[in-house]
Amino acid sequence: MIRFEGVSNDWGEFRLRDVSFSVGEGEYFVVLGPTGAGKTLLLETIAGFYTPRSGRILLRGEDAETLLPEERGVGFVYQDYSLFPHMTVEGNTRFGLEMRGVSAEEVERRVDEVLRLLGIEGLRDRYPGTLSGGEQQRVALARALVIEPDILLLDEPLSALDTRTREALRDELRRIHRARGTTTVHVTHDQTEALFLADRVAVIIDGMLVQVDTPDRVFNKPGSVRVAEFVGVENVLEGVVTGYTDGVASIDCGFTVKAVSEVTEGSVYVFIRPENIILSAEAFPSSARNVVECTVLEVVKLGSVHQVKTDKGLNVAVTQQSVDEFGLKQGSRMYASFKATAVHVIQRSV
């Protein structure tokens, strides 16, 4: 449905650098990246507001260069909703159909249908300025969906909402996508959104797509240190493979790490998610192949969990209950256990 072939573009401080990817029909494709990575520029380039400096974009197999934004069959939802403030909810929703010359009867039917789908029939005579953030976002979605676009482009659609509304709308997005099957490109910096919604995730950093993969692989098997750091893999260790037997590598990281690995030799990066490490006061028999004795350097409260930093360079996420139970504090002697399958290894060029 969408194909980027080596697309580069510049707009002010934002840029895309040699971006290539494709999105299949009906796919929910999430572009994940930090602020300023070029995510919105990517969407606006798909929508036709910017012409690539180099490379090309294919939409439905057709070169999009000559297509005007109104000819691309895209629906666009911005982070701040961008509702037309001088039109009611119904006026906003009808707009696209009127622009397309749809008959009055059909306009009524489709507006009714989409307002029902989003659960906002009761708001049809209200102006955007009188609506809550969640309601405005529903209207923005209704306005984009009513034209039955081939492609739905969502620019950080949930980030301006409070937590509860965000979760509700996230469910809504999944429900609507399942119901309609519209090819969707959703850009966000929120990893939870990506994990919850995406069929595939593309990580974009500094205008470059650094990994395109399933959410599970992006989060658990990042392809580079930059991706690992961005998706919250706090334990990035440098090591050298010292042995390899039956698919399990022994890696010297200052202490020995056993990892199920495709890398069999040489210098490597070792990635371990902090939530995959268990702390205990004593070493105990378990399926974990790695048990590392360590000393606690610092315990930091991060919302509902605590981050425990150790002298072995391992960061561990624990609950308040664990902190209380073990009396975790600076200087505590502990054992960090993790499975060989919880370790991801990539080659490191020296």
Added chain:
Amino acid sequence: MFTVFTLLNMVARQVIWDLPGLVDAATDDFVLGSIWLTLYASFLATLIAVVFGTPLAYVLARHDFKGKSLVEAVIDLPVIIPHSVAGIALYTLLMSRSPVGGVFAGIGLVFEDHLPGIVAAMFFVSASLYINAARDGFHSVDYRLERVARTLGASQSRAFTRVTLPLAVRHLLSGAIMSWARGISEFGAVVMIAFYPMIAPILIYYRFTTTGLRGSQPIAVMLIVICLTVFLSLRVISRRWERG
């Protein structure tokens, strides 16, 4: 306060000390014709500013390009140069003996001592007010609204007329009113290129130099009353429009 006191003082002096003089002026066809000419010429100047200034203001609000600062500086130039200087500049450009004025005269458009000269002078001094207000108006409309409209199937021109223009119209109207008012008040530039037919500010000056306050003040009072009435009415309409 100072402005209100100054104007009220003039109106009160006229009404209290010389009401018959005011009545005479109000029934004098020459005075009424002069005031009408002033309002009409300024309206035409504003109309030209709206027609040509609106696209320019939109481009300035939406696009960055080389020389944009220069264009903006040129737009503001009439505000800082003395209007008598502007009048001489216009006169030398548009008089029938000049190359440009000669071309216009060839097609029957004479500026010296004719309505087109008055309109040109008023346009020169007032267009910047409209263009700047319109530019600010367009700038105040989020460009993403237009982009969304485009994805919904609107062409660039329909996105402009259905989304941007309705949202910026209050600024445009306000700029047009200010531009019209500025044109009406112009004296220096107009007097250089078209002493005749006399617009009200020139007539007031002429009467002041030939018959003193007695002859000029009634016309000044009439102009003030008419202008205030028109502008207040337009402001009220504009406010109501804004509230929807």
